[in-house]
Amino acid sequence: MKFCIENFGCQMNDHDTEKMVHLLLSKGMERIQDVNRADIVIVNTCCIREKAEQKFYSLMGRLRKIKRKKGTILGVTGCIAQQEKDGIGEKLPFIDFSLGPSSIHRLGEAVDCAIAGERHLFDFSNNGCIDSLLIKPGTRRGKIKAYITIMKGCNNFCSYCVVPYVRGREVSRNSSDILQEIENLALLGVKEVTLLGQNVNSYNKARDDLPFPDLLRCINDIDSIERIRFITSHPKDMSLELIECFGSLSKLCESIHLPFQAGSDRILKLMNRGYTIEEYRKKISLLRERCRDIAITADCIVGFPGESEEDFAGTLNLVEDIRFDGLFSFAYSPRKNTVAATLPGSIPREIALERLAHLQKIQKAITLEHNRAMEGKITEVLVEDWSKNSKEEVTGRTRTNKIVNFKGSSGMLGGFIDVEIVKGYANSLKGEVRKPIGGHTC
């Protein structure tokens, strides 16, 4: 049978999709990309923002028509499945199964039931179940980068966020299991690993196992792994010990994603973020002291309930002072079951979008300045693939996670190449291969 998975959302969802692909390939099925030719279509959903949810329901409308014509089996997984629980069967009466993120290990069972003609909406009560976390998606030889989930869920309850409700409370994987998985990936040729979790900084916080900085140290000692990244971090859990890892662990890349969400202490309190702007700034200074050239990206929400012009000015100040390498910014949208959805002072949509456009314009100029400042520098690039825009160019990333395109050859794929940056653009860099000098700047 042929299956197709449509994925929405974050890296955790991307990785859950990799796991589901692995489970279905192990059943002898074939993966294809065309929903019209598939026998089974699974939609892995995201409900973190209203837009992703709207896109999902519109896709389901199209899939319903395909099912009518061809009898395609339709499954829904991910955060919307968990949020809606049994209600999804009423909203989408034509689907064959649904599974929350904690139940993806039961995908094979769900598919078997659907093939047998039984509709199955799984029990959504076991949201803390660890089994989904233990699926190892495997990898094909020649793959150079891999995600590894080290923990799932979140205990923070930021007032705008659905994650603790749809992904459950924090659960960490045993360090020995993670290290074994990475050693196996290294043997297959993986050179870069990205550790995933909603809040990786609190990995093993309440358990008698390696804390996060120690886990990083152990991975740093694995032969053949050349680059380590992690996502996502929470500013309040970014310890001094973790900051010290930048610059002292040779394989830990000089880049961090550290969401600040708002530039006003009043709004941060309403968001239940657990830090002040002063504390956030302090952590950024320490990171830059420890690792001068570290690239810093962040997330930010504008138009949160009660956000005044003064609060928004605080966000602009922060962005102009810190000069992030990149910023993922969004207009607030209320999410079901969250405290923020009940707060007074909602901001009219047009004002929120105006503020967002203003912020994005400022950030775009800053990102471009960062990228132009790279011109003339020589930097190490891990070459990932051929560029989509040119048949002669390959594409890869610097240790600071910036995309570089340059004229190359198939022999470069999967290798580390020293490249001179000749042009910085808004979203990428253009390079040329010069005499290799190696090394990095921390």
Ligand code: SF4
């Ligand atoms: S830290 Fe806050 S924003 Fe991040 S997943 Fe947890 S509750 Fe959501």
